[in-house]
Amino acid sequence: MKKHQMNGDETATIESMQLYKGKIVQLRLDTVSLPDGRTKVRETLVHPGAVAIVPVMNEKILLVEQYRAAVGRRTLEIPAGTLEEGESPEECARRELIEETGFQASKWDKLTTYYPSPGYSSEIIQIFKAEGLEKVPDVRAELPVYSMELKDVQVRITTGEIKDGKTIIGVLLIAGKV
16 A cells, blocks of 8 residues: 655555556546545546746747647647656757757756646656757757747747646746746
């Protein structure tokens, strides 16, 4: 039986069942015992983790545009990607920046690590700031890339045009708003 403890509250996993195993995520159904003796069923989306990158070039931020099927629309967001098996977050960030934008960075700073949806997902995202950007010869960006002033990105966040959580967090961190 697996036990989890936080601030004196303890739960124990009585039963765990994998309902789905996909290419990236798994869906697990856990029956847990609560401190007061009750049991609850928890659905957990198991995710390998991801990175997001705030690429800064000439005091502008590079954003990518892509279609997100889960929300049925194109989004404007910072480059990001899922960790591959055995890959470090730093390696993933370098790979994703090149793949999505065609740029590489000479300076990297880790900004934060956060859980986007801990109520139902194990995903953890690490956000990096990338500077000293240079175009990689013979590499074509996989996505449309836009270079925008920080204040313009902040306006798009405030108006709700940009709704992507990792983008909001990353931009606010480099703007000194958090």
